[in-house]
Amino acid sequence: MLRRALRRSLxxxxxxxxxxxxxxxxxxxxPEQGGSLLGIPLPKSNNLAMPHTWDMVTRLFxxxxxxxxxxxxxxxADYGWYTFRLALLGMVLGTIFGLFAAVLMARLRVLERxxxxxxxxxxxxxxxxxxxxxDGWSGRIDIAGWEWPRWLSVSxxxxxxxxxxxxxxxLRGLQSASAASTELMHSYAASWWKTLVKLxxxxxxxxxxxxxxxxxxxxVVGVIVSEISIGVTGGIGRAVISxxxxxxxxxxxxxxxVFGAAALGLAMYGLVVxxxxxxxxxxxxEAAG
Amino acid sequence: xxxxxxxxxSKVFNPGTPNQVDALVDIELSIEPGDxxxxxxxxxxxxxxxxxxxxxxxxxxQGDVLVNGKSAAQARIDQDYGMAFQQAGLFDWRSVxxxxxxxxELKGWDKAKRRARAQEMLELxxxxxFARHMPWQLSGGMQQRVAIxxxxxxxxxxxxxxxxxxxxxxxxxxxMQAELLNICNQTGTTVVFVTHSIxxxxxxxxxxxxxxxxxxxxxEIIDVDLGRDRTEDTRERDAFYGKITEVRExxxxxxxxxxxxxxxxxxxx
Numbered sequence: 001m002l003r004r005a006l007r008r009s010l011x012x013x014x015x016x017x018x019x020x021x022x023x024x025x026x027x028x029x030x031p032e033q034g035g036s037l038l039g040i041p042l043p044k045s046n047n048l049a050m051p052h053t054w055d056m057v058t059r060l061f062x063x064x065x066x067x068x069x070x071x072x073x074x075x076x077a078d079y080g081w082y083t084f085r086l087a088l089l090g091m092v093l094g095t096i097f098g099l100f101a102a103v104l105m106a107r108l109r110v111l112e113r114x115x116x117x118x119x120x121x122x123x124x125x126x127x128x129x130x131x132x133x134x135d136g137w138s139g140r141i142d143i144a145g146w147e148w149p150r151w152l153s154v155s156x157x158x159x160x161x162x163x164x165x166x167x168x169x170x171l172r173g174l175q176s177a178s179a180a181s182t183e184l185m186h187s188y189a190a191s192w193w194k195t196l197v198k199l200x201x202x203x204x205x206x207x208x209x210x211x212x213x214x215x216x217x218x219x220v221v222g223v224i225v226s227e228i229s230i231g232v233t234g235g236i237g238r239a240v241i242s243x244x245x246x247x248x249x250x251x252x253x254x255x256x257x258v259f260g261a262a263a264l265g266l267a268m269y270g271l272v273v274x275x276x277x278x279x280x281x282x283x284x285x286e287a288a289g
Numbered sequence: 290x291x292x293x294x295x296x297x298x299s300k301v302f303n304p305g306t307p308n309q310v311d312a313l314v315d316i317e318l319s320i321e322p323g324d325x326x327x328x329x330x331x332x333x334x335x336x337x338x339x340x341x342x343x344x345x346x347x348x349x350x351q352g353d354v355l356v357n358g359k360s361a362a363q364a365r366i367d368q369d370y371g372m373a374f375q376q377a378g379l380f381d382w383r384s385v386x387x388x389x390x391x392x393x394e395l396k397g398w399d400k401a402k403r404r405a406r407a408q409e410m411l412e413l414x415x416x417x418x419f420a421r422h423m424p425w426q427l428s429g430g431m432q433q434r435v436a437i438x439x440x441x442x443x444x445x446x447x448x449x450x451x452x453x454x455x456x457x458x459x460x461x462x463x464x465m466q467a468e469l470l471n472i473c474n475q476t477g478t479t480v481v482f483v484t485h486s487i488x489x490x491x492x493x494x495x496x497x498x499x500x501x502x503x504x505x506x507x508x509e510i511i512d513v514d515l516g517r518d519r520t521e522d523t524r525e526r527d528a529f530y531g532k533i534t535e536v537r538e539x540x541x542x543x544x545x546x547x548x549x550x551x552x553x554x555x556x557x558x
Contacts, residue, residue: 180378187344188395189366198391202382282423283382 020053027052051252059252060259072253076239076260083235084264086151087223090158091268094215097159098166103196105167106174116171123164127157127222131229150232157230158222162215169211173204206283209276216268224261236260290358292447292479293320293343298352300338300505311504312338316352318498318507322446325473325480327490327497329536330543335505336483337451343481344372344449356447368396370447371440375455377432379424379439386411386420389439396443410438413472430461437469441476448473448480455485463521466492470519487540491515491532492524499536501543509539 030045043049051059060073101119105112134153141148177200185195227237239257246253295318302310313335320326328336341347342354345361356364364370371392379388386407393403411417414434424432433453440448454462466489473480484490490497491513499509513532515523523529 178378180374180376181380183346184372184374184378186346187365187370187372188392189368190395194395198394199380202380205382282384283425 023050023053026050048248048251051255055252056255056259059250060256072256076236076256079234079236079239079257080260080264083220083223083227083237083261084267086155086227086235087158087219087264087268089155090219090223091162091216093155093159094162094166094219095212098163098215099170101163101167102170102174105171106196106200107192112171119164119167122160127161127225128229130160131157131226135230150230151234153230154223154226154232154235157226158219161222162219165211165214165218166208169214170204170208173207173211174200176207177203205279209272209280212272212275213269216272217265220261220265220268236264290322291319291355292322292324292357293318293481294355295319295339295343296353296355298339298342298349298354300335300342300347301350304350313342313349314504314506316505316507318510320479320481320496322479323477324496325470325482325494327482327484327494328500329484329487329490329497330500330505330540331502333502333505334500334543335502336500338505339500340449340451340481340483344370364447368392368443369445370449371443371445372449373433373436373440373451373453375452377424377429377436379432379435381424383424384420385416385422385424385427385435388424388435389442391439392443406442407438410442413441413475414438415468428461430457430465433457433465434468437472441472441478444476446477446479448478450480451483452485453482454489462489463524467519467521469493474517487533487536488524491529491536492519497532497536499539499543508543511535511539 027045027050031042032044032046034044035042047055060076061071063069064072064075101115105115131153134156135150137148138150138153174196181199181203182195185199190198223235224237224240226232227235228241232238236257239260240254243254243257295316298313298316299311300313302308302312316339318326318339328339330336338347342349343356343361345354345356345365354361357369359367359369379385380391383391386404389407389410390398390403393406398406408417408420411420414437416431416434416438419427419431419435424435427435433456437453440450454465457465469480470493472478480493482490482493494513497511497513498507499511500506501508511532515526515528515532
C-alpha cells in the first residue's frame with residue numbers, strides 16, 4: 001500500500017520533470033517569434049510567451065506585488081485555501097444531492113427512467129450560462145435576515161458539476177449487488193432500507209470511488225470557473241485573471257495561479273484517494289485497484 | 290407437525306407467452322422434522338425451483354407451501370429457515386464473524402449476543418480461529434463453511450441448501466458432507482438439499498426425491514435406511530452401493546421417459 005503510494009508519487013515527480021524538460025527543449029529549438037512547420041503553426045518561444053520553468057519557480061518566492069509585502073506563493077496559498085473551502089462545500093452539496101438522487105432512482109425504476117434524462121441534460125447547460133442566474137439570488141434571497149452570499153452561488157455551481165458523476169456512479173453501484181446477495185437479503189425478509197444499508201451501499205463503494213474522484217476535480221474546476229464568471233474575489237479564479245493582466249510585465253506570474261489551481265485539484269483528488277484507502281482497506285486487493 | 294408440506298404445487302414461468310415453461314406440475318411432498326431430504330434430477334427438473342418455493346423466494350402458480358405449519362411467506366418473515374447456495378455469497382466487506390452475524394443483526398440482536406453466537410457457529414463449522422479474517426482470505430471450502438454457519442446462526446429448524454458443495458473439489462466435498470451430517474445430528478435441523486450427485490444424495494439423506502424434467506415432477510421417493518451416524522466407512526458399505534444403484538436406476542427411467550433428453554446434470558460421482 002505504502003510502497004505503491006511512494007512509487008506513484010515518484011512517477012508523478014518524474015512526469016512533472018519530463019514536462020518541464022519538454023518545455024525547455026521547445027524554448028531552446030522553437031522560433032523566438034513563432035512561425036510554422038509544414039503548415040502547423042508554432043507558438044512563440046520567447047521569454048514573454050514562455051518563461052523559463054525556473055523563472056516560474058523563483059517567481060513564487062518573490063513578493064506578490066512590487067517590492068515588499070508577502071511572497072507570491074503565500075498569496076497563491078491564501079487564494080487556494082479560499083477556493084478549496086468553496087470546492088469542498090460544493091463537493092458536500094454535490095454528494096448530498098447526488099446520493100439522494102441515486103437512492104431515489106434505485107428505489108423507483110420509474111424515477112430512474114424519468115429523472116436520468118434530466119440529470120444528463122442538466123450537464124449540457126454551460127456553467128457560465130447558469131452563473132449569472134444564480135448570482136442574481138444573492139441580492140434577492142433573504143431568509144430571516146440571512147442573505148444569500150455570493151460565494152455560496154460559487155459552491156452551488158461547483159456542486160452542480162460534482163453532482164452528476166456522483167449520482168450516476170452511485171446509481172450504477174447500487175444496482176451492482178449480485179442477484180444471489182439480494183436474494184439472500186430477501187430470504188432474511190430484510191426491508192428495502194436495510195438491504196440498502198447492509199448490502200447495496202457497501203457493494204456500491206467500488207463504483208462510487210472513481211465517481212468521487214471525477215467529482216472532486218470537477219468541483220475544483222467548477223469553483224474556479226464560477227469565481228471568474230460571478231466575479232467573486234479572494235480565490236484562485238480571481239487570481240488567474242488578475243495575474244494574467246500582469247503578464248506583459250511579469251510573464252512568470254500567471255503560472256503561479258496555474259500551479260495553485262493544479263495543486264488544488266490534486267488536494268481534492270487526494271482527499272478522495274484517502275477516503276478510498278480508508279473504506280477499502282479490508283477489501284480484496286483486486287477490488288481496491 | 291410436518292416441517293414442510295408442499296401441497297399440489299405447480300409453477301409456470303412466463304405464462305401465456307411463447308417462453309412459457311412448466312417448471313413444476315402437481316408436486317406433493319411432506320418432510321418430517323429431522324429429515325434430510327435431497328432433491329435430485331437432470332437439469333431443468335425444477336429441483337431448485339422447488340427449493341425456492343419452499344424458501345418463498347418465488348410464489349407458486351397453484352397450490353400452497355407450508356413451513357412449520359404456516360405459510361411459506363410467514364415462515365420467511367419469521368426466519369424459520371436458513372439458506373445456503375452454491376456460491377458462498379459472503380459479503381466481502383465484512384469479516385467472517387460479521388458475515389455470520391448478518392441474519393442476527395437483521396433480527397435486532399445486540400452485539401454481545403451476536404458475537405457469542407458467531408463464535409459458537411464458527412466452532413460448529415470448525416473455523417474457530419478465523420473470526421477476524423476477511424472472506425477472500427479463505428479457501429472455497431472454508432467460505433462455504435462460513436456460509437453454512439451463517440445459515441445456521443439463528444438456529445433455524447430448517448436448512449435449505451442449493452448445491453452448496455457443487456463448486457468444491459471431491460476431497461473437500463466429502464469432508465464437508467461428513468461435517469454437515471455431524472452438524473445436523475447435533476442440532477436436529479431438518480434439511481432440504483438440492484444436488485447433482487447421486488453418492489452425495491445417498492450419503493446425506495434419509496430420503497432421496499428423484500425428479501424428472503419437462504414438466505418438472507417427482508417420479509420416485511427413495512428411503513435411505515443407512516442409520517443416523519454415518520461415517521466415512523458408510524461409503525464402503527454394500528447397502529450404500531445398493532442405494533446408489535437404486536437412485537441411479539430411478540434416474541435412468543427418468544431419462545427413458547424424457548426420450549433420451551440426456552442425463553444432463555446428474556453425475557455418478
